[in-house]
Amino acid sequence: MKPRHGHISESCRPISEVLSRIGDKWTSLIITRLSQQPMRFNELKRNVHGISQKVLTASLRALERDGFVERTVFPTTPPTVEYRLTPFGEELAEPLTALTRFALTNAARMDAARAAYDTKHGEPMPDAAPKYKPQQLRLN
């Protein structure tokens, strides 16, 4: 199999494709939430701020299909659906909760870095990027 999109993982699926699945922001947020406790659809929707019903449905479907989440339908009226991490999902939760914690605790630091960078190089504007010139390559 030709390594078009990345290192060949054990299944020949490009590593970049796997990473784009598990590194996805909604995946991180959903998995991190479910690692705390199983939840129903609307609970998740309220807890994962900013996610739409549609995106939540699609994300949960994908997570179920990948084997990270199991879905239980209860015969209530109307039916209620519970989502819970599988053991596989709990394994994924480990690096993801670490990543989410990093995001929570380091956003200000990123902001400061961006401000410093912009002060030095100018804001990333359409006309602010000079043309590449070897002798004038962006010198620090």
Place this chain on the structure above:
Amino acid sequence: MKPRHGHISESCRPISEVLSRIGDKWTSLIITRLSQQPMRFNELKRNVHGISQKVLTASLRALERDGFVERTVFPTTPPTVEYRLTPFGEELAEPLTALTRFALTNAARMDAARAAYDTKHGEPMPDAAPKYKPQQLRLN
């Protein structure tokens, strides 16, 4: 500040936005590579399979701006540019290398889960999804 897109991190930047930056597949691959050793542009391009020159340039620029990577230009002819992780970048490398390792070691397991799911529910095709009906909600 209104929490439109996620939990409010300490900088008021939505957590989902921070996660979409640091969880990005190219970020993962680049940071993981640089955590092994500093690299020049073309070294990185060869090592991060599947990335285009353009995407690599943009990704490195963003990583530099966020404070994770530092860029050193050497006055060779033509100029060569070296990228290395900052201490902040090394902190991010920890959860990211764990995530990348997970991706490398669990792709086959995801494939197996998908195959099992599709066997049970049918392949995700445009016409394979039945209309929502509470009494017939996807029962497992």
Place this chain on the structure above:
DNA sequence: TGGTTTCATAAAGGTGCCTCCTTGTTTGCA
């Protein structure tokens, strides 16, 4: 009767990321 709950889905339109191809400049080498 109308409204609500629950969760999956459809359609239309917008945006961002990415691919592919190209340009640019200086130096060194065949």
Place this chain on the structure above:
DNA sequence: TGCAAACAAGGAGGCACCTTTATGAAACCA
């Protein structure tokens, strides 16, 4: 002279992801 190396950037077009709005069905309640 032509080509290669090095690395940043531009443009056109395609595709995936997302937002917004709406639909659907059974039961319950005012």
